[in-house]
Amino acid sequence: MAVSYKPQLNYTDFKDLTEQIHFQSSEGKIWFGEQRMLLMNLTSLGAFRREIVNSMGAERAKGFFLRLGYLSGLKDAELARKLRPHCSELDIFLAGPQLHSLKGMVKVIPLEIDLDQETGDFYGRLEWIDSWEVEICKTELGQMSEPACWVLLGYACAYTSSFMGREIIFREVSCRGCGDEKCIIEGKPAEEWPDAKEFSRHFKADPIIEELYDLQEQLNSLRSTLQRQQGQYYGIGQSASYNKVCKMIDKAAQGKVSVLLLGETGVGKEVIAKSVHLRSERADGPFIAVNCAAIPPDLIEAELFGVEKGAYTGANQAREGRFERAHGGTIFLDEVVELTPRAQATLLRVLQEGELERVGDNRTRKVNVRVIAATNESLEQAVEEGRFRADLFYRLNVFPVQIPALRDRLEDLPLLAGHFLEKFHAQYEKRTLGLSDKALSLCMSYHWPGNIRELENVIERGVILTDNIETISQDALFVTPPATDKQPGERIDEEGNMRSGPPEGGTGSWSDTILGAGISLDEVEETLMRQAMEQANQNVSKAARLLGLTRPALAYRLKKSGILAES
Numbered sequence: 001m002a003v004s005y006k007p008q009l010n011y012t013d014f015k016d017l018t019e020q021i022h023f024q025s026s027e028g029k030i031w032f033g034e035q036r037m038l039l040m041n042l043t044s045l046g047a048f049r050r051e052i053v054n055s056m057g058a059e060r061a062k063g064f065f066l067r068l069g070y071l072s073g074l075k076d077a078e079l080a081r082k083l084r085p086h087c088s089e090l091d092i093f094l095a096g097p098q099l100h101s102l103k104g105m106v107k108v109i110p111l112e113i114d115l116d117q118e119t120g121d122f123y124g125r126l127e128w129i130d131s132w133e134v135e136i137c138k139t140e141l142g143q144m145s146e147p148a149c150w151v152l153l154g155y156a157c158a159y160t161s162s163f164m165g166r167e168i169i170f171r172e173v174s175c176r177g178c179g180d181e182k183c184i185i186e187g188k189p190a191e192e193w194p195d196a197k198e199f200s201r202h203f204k205a206d207p208i209i210e211e212l213y214d215l216q217e218q219l220n221s222l223r224s225t226l227q228r229q230q231g232q233y234y235g236i237g238q239s240a241s242y243n244k245v246c247k248m249i250d251k252a253a254q255g256k257v258s259v260l261l262l263g264e265t266g267v268g269k270e271v272i273a274k275s276v277h278l279r280s281e282r283a284d285g286p287f288i289a290v291n292c293a294a295i296p297p298d299l300i301e302a303e304l305f306g307v308e309k310g311a312y313t314g315a316n317q318a319r320e321g322r323f324e325r326a327h328g329g330t331i332f333l334d335e336v337v338e339l340t341p342r343a344q345a346t347l348l349r350v351l352q353e354g355e356l357e358r359v360g361d362n363r364t365r366k367v368n369v370r371v372i373a374a375t376n377e378s379l380e381q382a383v384e385e386g387r388f389r390a391d392l393f394y395r396l397n398v399f400p401v402q403i404p405a406l407r408d409r410l411e412d413l414p415l416l417a418g419h420f421l422e423k424f425h426a427q428y429e430k431r432t433l434g435l436s437d438k439a440l441s442l443c444m445s446y447h448w449p450g451n452i453r454e455l456e457n458v459i460e461r462g463v464i465l466t467d468n469i470e471t472i473s474q475d476a477l478f479v480t481p482p483a484t485d486k487q488p489g490e491r492i493d494e495e496g497n498m499r500s501g502p503p504e505g506g507t508g509s510w511s512d513t514i515l516g517a518g519i520s521l522d523e524v525e526e527t528l529m530r531q532a533m534e535q536a537n538q539n540v541s542k543a544a545r546l547l548g549l550t551r552p553a554l555a556y557r558l559k560k561s562g563i564l565a566e567s
């Protein structure tokens, strides 16, 4: 039965609602029924609204605030049904407007309400007096060009729709927020509004988030395309020796076998490994790079092959290793000679059977990973010395690629220097005029023991030390002008310090001195290593180069003599 009613709301008669409010100040909580509430000041909400409107525009902001009211309306409709189960339809319905005024949002005067839950008929016309949203318009936003009571409207739509069990849409037919005399809302079933669809869109999750996701996806795909291109065309260089490497890499990429990259430290082995990966059919899979020398020997197995919970003290949870993470892709094992005998055995099994067991686990796991290994010392020699398994060496050495040192492809240096200049110009947001002729000629005659990595560091230093629109001088590149000929031999002076250049007193004098002083070979070795480490600022790789050793060889000796603590 339809009720047509022009009610005068009795604002004293909603004790059942006010009783729902509980202040639990000692706990820092205010409750309304089972909903936690906040007492917030209007000013801060006003400022927040202004910020939202300014940053995303009125139309989008309107959607946000309509949905804010909508959620609150749904909650209150549920509460009204619970609190007034035995009341008339109209009394239950009126809990909505009463709650609105109880919460301090607005005073509601129902002008006309026709409702019938059975048939779903609804028509409502109500006046809003002293809307909080009109008030913040006055103080924060100024007069709007359209009705401004967004949160209130969202609430009315949700509350009534939930109450009627069908979509009811309210519209503000006049609003003080946009200069009208009164705030009047009118509500009826969605079908009776000609533009219902357009309006309802406000209640859907805002498309801005989908737009962001879309953009992010595009960005990711662009980034990986870019990476792939960089990988594919990283070949910065036109020298014959570099071209030869590129051709080898192309062939290696097509195959499935392991690749062994050989060459001094700093020649760009990881970049080459990534190129192989990106040019292979595994390009969409993961690329995992591991420097075996950087992981302590007793952790290397767990790191590479994973570990089960409780496998050893400190293994608090099961964890997958780098091989499992590289499944379907490529793993790059730099300084592979550093692997412990047990890790070598497991690696061999992965290569032969494509399976592994985590440390402390007896479950066998299948992995499909392509291995690219690299070393800057001779694996053959390591095999001879019993430090590296021969069978593993043969497995890894199927496709060896020798990467030339920078000094053997100096004609590529200007190109590489240009590449790094671009990189650091972007990184430091400045633009130099590039290397001076003198600086470049110094670069072209330097022997570059640290190869491309050293060049990169030198160029970075040059960019940092040079002002905008100025030329990078040789002083900006090198702290002290480097030796440009063949490196002169190192020697020890009378105090035991290492010196460059030929000894003053003719040959043999320093060894005579040492022998004469009764200094042992161990002491000589230790003194040399300490001095080299000092000159290299404790950088083991640099010190190794000074001593003409490989990094692992020096690291081994340093540990043995106690100069470098085990870490």
Ligand SMILES: [Zn+2]
Residues within 6 Å of the ligand: 128, 131, 134, 147, 148, 149, 172, 174, 175, 176, 177, 182, 183, 184
């Ligand atoms: Zn209004």
